[in-house]
Amino acid sequence: MTYAIEAHELTRRFGGFTAVDAVTFHVEPGEVFGFLGANGAGKTTAIRMLIGALAPTSGSATVAGYDIRTQADQVRRRIGYMSQKFSLYEDLTVRENITLYGGIYGVSSRDIVTRTGHILARIGLEHAGDELVREIPLGWKQQLAFSVALLHRPGIVFLDEPTGGVDPITRRRFWEMIYEAGAGGTSVLVTTHYLDEAEYCRRISIMVDGAIAAMGTPAEVRRSVGAETLDEVFLKLTRPGAAA
Amino acid sequence: MRPFLGFVRKETLHLLRDRQTLGILLLFPVLQVLIFGFAVRTDVEDIAIAIVDPTPDVATLELRERIAASDRFHVAAVSTSARGLDARFRDGSVRQALLLPTEVERRIGRGDSLQLQLVTDGSDPNTGGIMQGYATAILDRWYREVVPQGGTLRIEARSRMRYNPTLESAHLFVPGLVAFVLTIVSALMTAISIAREKETGTMEMLLVSPIRPTAIVAGKVIPYIVLGFVSVLLVLVAARTVFEVPLRGNVVLLLAVSGLYIITALALGIVISTKAPNQRTAMIAALAGLMLPTMILSGFIFPIDSLPRPLQLLSYIVPARWFLVIVRGIMLKGAGLATLWQETLVLVGMTLLFLARGSRGLAIRLG
Numbered sequence: 001m002t003y004a005i006e007a008h009e010l011t012r013r014f015g016g017f018t019a020v021d022a023v024t025f026h027v028e029p030g031e032v033f034g035f036l037g038a039n040g041a042g043k044t045t046a047i048r049m050l051i052g053a054l055a056p057t058s059g060s061a062t063v064a065g066y067d068i069r070t071q072a073d074q075v076r077r078r079i080g081y082m083s084q085k086f087s088l089y090e091d092l093t094v095r096e097n098i099t100l101y102g103g104i105y106g107v108s109s110r111d112i113v114t115r116t117g118h119i120l121a122r123i124g125l126e127h128a129g130d131e132l133v134r135e136i137p138l139g140w141k142q143q144l145a146f147s148v149a150l151l152h153r154p155g156i157v158f159l160d161e162p163t164g165g166v167d168p169i170t171r172r173r174f175w176e177m178i179y180e181a182g183a184g185g186t187s188v189l190v191t192t193h194y195l196d197e198a199e200y201c202r203r204i205s206i207m208v209d210g211a212i213a214a215m216g217t218p219a220e221v222r223r224s225v226g227a228e229t230l231d232e233v234f235l236k237l238t239r240p241g242a243a244a
Numbered sequence: 245m246r247p248f249l250g251f252v253r254k255e256t257l258h259l260l261r262d263r264q265t266l267g268i269l270l271l272f273p274v275l276q277v278l279i280f281g282f283a284v285r286t287d288v289e290d291i292a293i294a295i296v297d298p299t300p301d302v303a304t305l306e307l308r309e310r311i312a313a314s315d316r317f318h319v320a321a322v323s324t325s326a327r328g329l330d331a332r333f334r335d336g337s338v339r340q341a342l343l344l345p346t347e348v349e350r351r352i353g354r355g356d357s358l359q360l361q362l363v364t365d366g367s368d369p370n371t372g373g374i375m376q377g378y379a380t381a382i383l384d385r386w387y388r389e390v391v392p393q394g395g396t397l398r399i400e401a402r403s404r405m406r407y408n409p410t411l412e413s414a415h416l417f418v419p420g421l422v423a424f425v426l427t428i429v430s431a432l433m434t435a436i437s438i439a440r441e442k443e444t445g446t447m448e449m450l451l452v453s454p455i456r457p458t459a460i461v462a463g464k465v466i467p468y469i470v471l472g473f474v475s476v477l478l479v480l481v482a483a484r485t486v487f488e489v490p491l492r493g494n495v496v497l498l499l500a501v502s503g504l505y506i507i508t509a510l511a512l513g514i515v516i517s518t519k520a521p522n523q524r525t526a527m528i529a530a531l532a533g534l535m536l537p538t539m540i541l542s543g544f545i546f547p548i549d550s551l552p553r554p555l556q557l558l559s560y561i562v563p564a565r566w567f568l569v570i571v572r573g574i575m576l577k578g579a580g581l582a583t584l585w586q587e588t589l590v591l592v593g594m595t596l597l598f599l600a601r602g603s604r605g606l607a608i609r610l611g
Contacts, residue, residue: 051452076454085445091261092254103250104455132261 002065004029004156004187005050009059012045019045021210022059027189029155032182034201035191038238042210043191044084047158050189051081064155077105080149080157080186084164088145090134094125097133098148105152112151119147122177139170146177150186157181159190163197175200195230206237213237247455251463258437259467269433273425273475277482280417288374292320294329294341301349307386311342316378329363339365340375352391418483419571420544422502423564425475427538430468430506432530434513437464439526442517457606465510472506473499492578498571501584504591505567509534511598512563518605538564566590 005027012020020042027033035043048054050063052072060067066074088097095116102112120126123143128136133144142162149157159178163171175197178188182202190201198204198218205215214221214237218230227233259266293311297304312319320338332338343361345351351358362379366372441447450460476499483489491498512534520526539545541555542564548556559565566587573579573587581588 053448053452073454076452079452081449081452083445083448085448087445087449089254089258089446090444091258096254096257100250100254101449101453104247104450104453106247106454 002029003027003062004031005033005061005063005189007046007050007059007061010046010049010056010061011058012042012049012054013057018210020049020056023207023210023212025205025212025215027156027187029187030182030185031203032178032188032190032201034198034204035189035207036193036195036198036204036234037191037207038193041207043207044160045210046207047160047189047191051079051158052076078155080152080154082145082149082157082159082162084160086141086145088133088141088148091132093130093132094120094136094144095129097144098151101148102151107152115151119144119151123147123173139166139173142166142170143174143177146174150181154186156187156189159188161191161193163192163194171197195234198230206234208237248459248463251455251459252466255437255464256467259471265433269429269471270474270478272428273421273478274482276421276425277418277479278486280421281483281487288371288378289316291317291340291375291378292338293317293379294321294323294332294338295319296323296326296329296341296343298324298344299346299348300324301347303349303352303390304344306390307344307348307383310382310386311379314378314382317382333363333365336365340379342379416572416576417544418479418487418489419568419575420542421483422476422479422571423505423542423567424535424538424544425479426472426502426505427509427534427564429475430472430509431513431516431534432527433468433471434465434510435516435520435526435530436523437468438514438517439520439523442520443522458603461514461603461606465507465514468510469503469506472509473503476502489575491575493574494580497580498574501567501570501574501588501591504588504595505563508563508567508591508595508598511595511602514602515598515605518602537562541565542568544568563591563594566594 003026005025007026008024009022010020010024011018011022023042023046025033035046037043045054049056050061050068052068052075056069060069062068063075064078066078068075089100092100098116098119099112102115107115116129120129123140125136125140125144128140133141136144146159146162149159163174166174171194178190178200182188190197192198201218203215203217204221205212206221207213214225214233216224222228222230222233225233225236227236295308295311297308308319308322311317317340321332326341326343329338329341333341341361341363343363345359348358360383362376362383364372364376364379438447441450451457480491480498484491513530516529516533517526520529537559541548541551541559541562543559544564548559548565551559569587570584570591573584
């Protein structure tokens with residue numbers, strides 16, 4: 001079986017600073033995989049290498065079976081990406097944004113129309129299709145950005161802190177959408193620093209200073225570190241002296 | 245092709261929705277023409293002149309009358325000595341003074357040489373030069389009519405101030421304005437627009453999508469090429485209707501060369517935006533790096549010949565300098581490509597260089 005994502009000793013250095021240090025992991029098809037870590041632990045850098053926005057210093061990785069170094073074009077066609085920054089155009093309407101990204105990813109005009117209908121209905125924005133994105137509330141924007149990342153039905157979607165700054169109810173809805181995507185066969189690699197969200201992931205990896213400090217199902221990770229909760233796990237791993 | 249068209253549509257929408265910026269961009273060319281046209285007027289009126297006439301006689305009275313009768317002058321004072329003149333220049337109640345020698349009538353009769361002094365307020369060299377010109381013209385005519393033919397009398401008016409030849413004619417600034425306006429519309433706006441996408445994070449989304457960097461750039465610049473052409477036309481129409489600036493050469497050639505310069509400026513904008521991390525840096529870089537050279541080192545305001553040598557050398561790498569020679573040639577001299585091909589070639593070379601540099605800068609994805 002081909003993994004959706006497979007990274008082997010993936011490393012990125014910026015000058016003398018190693019942002020991602022020989023990371024090895026894989027994500028199975030349809031799996032929701034959580035990337036946890038403090039700010040600056042290397043989560044975003046790892047994602048950016050996998051999506052072809054940053055060249056690795058050493059190591060290798062495949063995404064959807066394609067080499068990220070040599071087959072970046074193939075990779076780009078098969079992934080969806082939602083960046084940490086909000087990435088829709090504020091001065092375009094909801095519909096125009098969907099159409100633009102659909103066009104860029106080669107979705108046919110007819111499919112764009114039907115999928116736009118589905119998306120708007122799914123996130124309850126039917127009434128706001130022709131409103132400028134800047135006019136709609138943040139929670140909807142985030143759900144919209146996620147839907148746009150899935151518009152071309154990618155096999156793998158990368159979400160970089162998708163729930164930053166949104167309220168608990170919207171976070172909840174967001175995770176329902178992530179599950180739906182996973183159930184539909186899409187692999188999801190999601191970074192977060194909300195530890196309660198980590199429990200929603202099938203497997204997680206905790207990054208500390210660019211390296212993976214623990215990996216497995218949430219239960220396995222708790223057991224391996226000898227902690228009751230993920231909070232505790234996190235404290236033990238990131239500040240070894242403090243939790244003892 | 246379809247993703248590309250969608251992209252052009254998106255850029256056009258950005259441009260059209262930002263009403264404020266669009267309004268400024270459209271008003272800007274017209275305003276510039278009006279400001280430059282009216283502010284850099286070569287006509288000076290109502291010049292307060294003082295006449296020092298130690299020994300009034302028929303000849304000097306005749307001259308004084310001629311000066312008083314001119315629209316340009318009003319005689320602020322007539323006296324027999326130059327005392328107090330300095331103070332009057334200083335407080336501005338007098339801007340010019342004509343100091344006549346004694347016994348003008350008799351000297352003319354004897355055929356002696358006549359030395360008179362014309363003093364002009366040179367604090368604004370341009371107006372000063374113009375005032376000097378007017379006064380000299382009146383003196384010249386007076387001299388020709390008063391002195392019998394074949395006389396030996398000579399009048400010499402010595403000018404002691406710097407004269408700025410570019411401002412002699414309002415016609416000369418319009419070609420410079422075309423370059424200036426195009427630099428702002430094309431280079432500044434492209435630089436800002438690309439830097440904005442870097443800042444908001446949408447550029448990252450585009451760069452990890454299947455769309456090619458060259459398509460991103462092309463889609464981005466097409467609306468600005470159109471806007472650039474509109475600006476050129478606005479400048480030309482405004483200059484023609486308000487100031488009757490001539491267009492002696494071929495309009496198609498002029499537009500074609502403007503098209504080339506638009507692409508030069510856009511390419512420069514791209515180069516800047518690939519270096520600038522955000523909109524503010526892009527804006528400052530474009531303003532300092534492009535607008536100032538376009539104004540100062542292109543021959544738009546200061547003639548290149550009058551620049552210090554190092555700046556003259558520097559002006560060779562300013563695209564606007566070459567464009568200006570071409571536009572002035574076409575508009576004012578009616579010149580064609582036969583005489584302007586060298587400058588055009590230089591501009592083509594620069595454009596290719598910037599385009600290569602810019603697309604390479606973008607192609608290095610967000611490393």
